Amino acid sequence: MTVRERYIVGVDLGGTNIVVGAMPEDGSSELAMRSLPTRGEEGPAAVVDRIVGMVEDVIAEVMADTGAAREDFLGVGIGSPGPLDRERGVVIVSPNLGWKDFPLRDEIGSRVKMLATLDNDANCATLGEWWCGAAKGHRNVVGMTIGTGIGGGLIIEGQLYHGSSDAAGEIGHTTIDSNGRLCKCGNYGCVEAYASGTAIAIRAREALVDGEGSTLLALAGGDPANITAQTVYEAAKQNDPIAIEVVRETARILGTAISTLINIINPDIVVIAGGVTQAGDLLFEPLRSEVRRRAFKTAVDACEIVPGMLPISAGVVGAVATFKAQTLGKV
Amino acid sequence: MTVRERYIVGVDLGGTNIVVGAMPEDGSSELAMRSLPTRGEEGPAAVVDRIVGMVEDVIAEVMADTGAAREDFLGVGIGSPGPLDRERGVVIVSPNLGWKDFPLRDEIGSRVKMLATLDNDANCATLGEWWCGAAKGHRNVVGMTIGTGIGGGLIIEGQLYHGSSDAAGEIGHTTIDSNGRLCKCGNYGCVEAYASGTAIAIRAREALVDGEGSTLLALAGGDPANITAQTVYEAAKQNDPIAIEVVRETARILGTAISTLINIINPDIVVIAGGVTQAGDLLFEPLRSEVRRRAFKTAVDACEIVPGMLPISAGVVGAVATFKAQTLGKV
Numbered sequence: 001m002t003v004r005e006r007y008i009v010g011v012d013l014g015g016t017n018i019v020v021g022a023m024p025e026d027g028s029s030e031l032a033m034r035s036l037p038t039r040g041e042e043g044p045a046a047v048v049d050r051i052v053g054m055v056e057d058v059i060a061e062v063m064a065d066t067g068a069a070r071e072d073f074l075g076v077g078i079g080s081p082g083p084l085d086r087e088r089g090v091v092i093v094s095p096n097l098g099w100k101d102f103p104l105r106d107e108i109g110s111r112v113k114m115l116a117t118l119d120n121d122a123n124c125a126t127l128g129e130w131w132c133g134a135a136k137g138h139r140n141v142v143g144m145t146i147g148t149g150i151g152g153g154l155i156i157e158g159q160l161y162h163g164s165s166d167a168a169g170e171i172g173h174t175t176i177d178s179n180g181r182l183c184k185c186g187n188y189g190c191v192e193a194y195a196s197g198t199a200i201a202i203r204a205r206e207a208l209v210d211g212e213g214s215t216l217l218a219l220a221g222g223d224p225a226n227i228t229a230q231t232v233y234e235a236a237k238q239n240d241p242i243a244i245e246v247v248r249e250t251a252r253i254l255g256t257a258i259s260t261l262i263n264i265i266n267p268d269i270v271v272i273a274g275g276v277t278q279a280g281d282l283l284f285e286p287l288r289s290e291v292r293r294r295a296f297k298t299a300v301d302a303c304e305i306v307p308g309m310l311p312i313s314a315g316v317v318g319a320v321a322t323f324k325a326q327t328l329g330k331v
Numbered sequence: 332m333t334v335r336e337r338y339i340v341g342v343d344l345g346g347t348n349i350v351v352g353a354m355p356e357d358g359s360s361e362l363a364m365r366s367l368p369t370r371g372e373e374g375p376a377a378v379v380d381r382i383v384g385m386v387e388d389v390i391a392e393v394m395a396d397t398g399a400a401r402e403d404f405l406g407v408g409i410g411s412p413g414p415l416d417r418e419r420g421v422v423i424v425s426p427n428l429g430w431k432d433f434p435l436r437d438e439i440g441s442r443v444k445m446l447a448t449l450d451n452d453a454n455c456a457t458l459g460e461w462w463c464g465a466a467k468g469h470r471n472v473v474g475m476t477i478g479t480g481i482g483g484g485l486i487i488e489g490q491l492y493h494g495s496s497d498a499a500g501e502i503g504h505t506t507i508d509s510n511g512r513l514c515k516c517g518n519y520g521c522v523e524a525y526a527s528g529t530a531i532a533i534r535a536r537e538a539l540v541d542g543e544g545s546t547l548l549a550l551a552g553g554d555p556a557n558i559t560a561q562t563v564y565e566a567a568k569q570n571d572p573i574a575i576e577v578v579r580e581t582a583r584i585l586g587t588a589i590s591t592l593i594n595i596i597n598p599d600i601v602v603i604a605g606g607v608t609q610a611g612d613l614l615f616e617p618l619r620s621e622v623r624r625r626a627f628k629t630a631v632d633a634c635e636i637v638p639g640m641l642p643i644s645a646g647v648v649g650a651v652a653t654f655k656a657q658t659l660g661k662v
Binding site for chain 1: 414471483485490493495496497498499500501502504505508509510516518519584588590591592596598599624625626627629632634
């Protein structure tokens, strides 16, 4: 008699998109992956409806494709923006979604009639890269996801590290300049205030003031307001000097923050994920030089700095992994 | 038949002083504690001689006081400035002592004919405060020792955390200003470059330029070159306005770095040790305010910031604890 394969569904709830998929328990493949806009403005009930529908669609597709039965699904791992109370499965506050003390885990678990777990989205992304992506086999991992903000996660001695109140790994809020730009978190000079996707676009607009004939401006249809981080990476690839300097400055800024992280955590790998990785070597080469200039040699020598390998699915893979960690005690 | 008490000797090798003492295995008391100047300029052989002599004196005193036998001593834990190779028991580089690839552990172990272990001095100090001092019973600890430099140690989930190449916890090299003062480590804007004892004295001398009539200057015998961090704390206690402002600025600087540490590590306690704690509430109150202004509320609410409780012996107590951790697998 063969042992039946068992499956876990992963949900990656973001401010912009919801990504849902399934994996066999051993993480060997990604199944029935799909994405829909979050549309948080419709309120939590509509978002939960959307997630539940996607979970049911994923289960149906996996059942049809593999011959699995409903009872072969162990449950649903959910990754959500924080701060969270993992034990109670509650989203304490989500400014992007406008939620407060929302029991997301049980709302979904009770609807799909399966065990559900909740963890921070940036923690899930880091765990996903560690389980199946760029950080596979590493012991101490700093994960950094650069999107609207900069999220982070830490794996310490092979375990996702949550800290004393589920708040660890907020590496977007590493100070690089104590009197610097105001950050959304209320602090001054956080790396997020300079190097998030949003901040990269702002710095590009500021730089444009002196560069009217720029490709950057052309790519934005002549209107600086249309410049996004994406526009900057594209213009840089087309050798636009302003865009190239914005990317290089981003590398120096990220390199400064990562130097602090390397001096403190001494990880064996730093994984950088999110849109910024599209800038490729133009970003990673000066970033690694900056780290080598700033951080301790014995720590730098022990550490790779690499782009993530799961640009779409890290959050889903990590949500599946956190489900395993929370229900089975290990990934 | 009563079980005989067993003892461990702890050695805290610093750039200025060597402190040696013993403890019963359960850490219930500090025995035969003594201190001598390091005199590193005499070379490693002379320093090893001095340490061996102190260890023998401690053993003799404990034997005389308790009736213990030589075989009741399990071994010697040594804390030394790093970077170290713990596994080989080697001090890789010690700029203060002028050592390179020096096999300190075995030099001492073979002389005293006992098992010996080696760990970083700042790690030992943190572990000492956790085992027997201010961080007792805490799970996630950031330890910061402010002396000539700023040393650090991390306890993560109840275990001393060494990182991927024994280089973790260099929290003195947390950036607070990416274009700031040059640090001894070669980086710019590390917290150590502003708030070590050395740097506090430098900032006080700079501030004096506009304050000729200061108590600070009087305490230094009229010569700014004589000002030390100690002079600053004394003058501040005597209400000298320049000294008070130097201490407050130190609090803001340390608060900025500790905010980064709290956002990343989410500890339940930060222990600050070293001479700077003599400044008392004048330091700790503005420091806690700065952290509350800068760091994430859920992380700040979970975290105490306190002075160390073992000003003389933390390093020795921690060296004993690391001996236990390395030979018995737990403290």
